[in-house]
Amino acid sequence: MAGRTKLGAVLVSLFATLLLAGPVSAAPAVTVTPLPNAHAHNDYEHQRPLFDALDRGFTSVEADIYPTFGKLYIGHYPWxxxxxxxxxxxxxxxxxxxxxxNGGRVFPGWDGEFQLLVDVKDNERDGYRWLDQALRDPRYADLFTRYVNGAVWRGPVTVVISGRQARDLVAGQNDRYAFLDGNPADLGTGVPSTLMPLVSADWNTLFRWRGVGPMPEEERARLHQYVATAHAEGKRVRFWGTPDGPADDATARDDRRSCTLPGHATGTSEVSAPVPVTGPNCDWGMPGSTRDTTADAAGEARLAVWRELRAADVDLLGSDDLDGLAAFLTSDRSTALARSR
Structure with a gap:
């Protein structure tokens, strides 16, 4: 009985202390600055899909889907x-x-475009029908950007279809909630931005440079012209396959062992034999060259490519490293480099 009395006294004392202390203050809300150029590649592979990217201000995320039996399952591979x-x-x-x-916005007070890039991996025709049905759910009224009879009505979220596309189904609709991701071959063909607001390309099919050493002037000029052409058509630009960390940097250095020299040896732009490291455009840091690549092993190659992309006004930079890209886009170079290690 005495034990119960003592326990009761302790509980009363604790309760009184909590009352005197008053309510516990909630932690102040963290203000996130939206990053209009940040794209989360394979976003669903992060610990918290969508939310990890949003917490860092990303304004574009990529979701791969496998349409099966009316469901739009997320995954990079079927398994x-x-x-x-x-x-x-x-x-x-x-x-x-x-x-x-947030009062009708993805980020409070921000009126910019948030892109949901849906990469269809298989069964694109049924997949688009099921996606179209899902986007028309009354619960999502006013959520998505919409195309109606030639006009685009902006919503907080714009859905763009990449990967395997049922282009005829999408283009044949006068009222739709999705748009197409194009490729370099679509430029100059008259496809309107009201159907195709984005063009994406594999960096490695258009450029040999992977961030080690200076970017060749011819490739830099070609990059700027490519972006200018897309922008003149009202289309945004994205590249995939750019270096995204130390492992890619090592690959970049290996690739340069068969680098391209305009007009070298054979009089063509392609050479099959290894090129001496002292030649023009091949000063990339192997023994005997004048440039040391020690820093590249820590992620310098991807930073070099990102800098060229920004200088060329590329709209979306993609990465699996959310912190590293966010740090780069907020001009914190030291953090961006550290995150790549």
Whole structure:
């Protein structure tokens, strides 16, 4: 009985202390600055799909889908698919809730475009029909950018279809909630930006330079012209396959062992034999060259490519390293380099 009395006294004392202390203050809300050029490649592979990118201000995320039996399952490969991971559960519904909580915006007070890039991996025709049906759900009214009879009505979220595309189905609709991701071959063909607001390309099919040594002037000029052409058509530009960390930097150095010299030896732009490291455009840091690549092993190659992309006004820079890209885009070079290690 005495033990119960003592316990009661302790509880009363503790309760009184909590009352005197008053309510516990909530931690101040963290203000996130949207990064209009930040794209989260394979976003669903992060610990918290969508939210990890949003917390760092990313304004574009990529979700790969496998359409199966009316469901839009998330995954890079078929064996990645899980019943609880769908486009609706990981992206559409969280975005709906976030926009509702933020007064109609993905980021409070920000009127920019948030892009959901849906990369269709298989079954594109049924996949688009199911995607179109999902986007038309009344719950998502006013959430997505919409095309109606030649006019585009901006919503907080713009859905762009990449990968395998049922282009005829999308282009044949006078009322739709999705748009197409194009490629370099689409430029100059008259495809309007109201259908194709984005063009994406594999960096390695257009350029040999991977961030080690200076970018060849011919490639830099070609990059700027490519971006200018796309922008003149009202299309944004994105590249994939750019260096994204130390392993890629090592590959970049290996690639340069067969570097290209305009007009070298054979009089063509392609050479099959290794080129001496002292030649023009091949000063890339192997023994005997004048440039040391020690820093490249820590992620310098991707920073060099990112700097060229920004200088060329490329719209979206993609990375798996959310912190590294965010740091770069906010001009914190030291953090960007450290994150790549």
């Amino acid at each position: 990645d698919v899980r019943p609880d991971r769908t486009l609706q559960s990981l992206y559409l519904e969280p975005l709906r809730q976030r926009v509702a909580a």
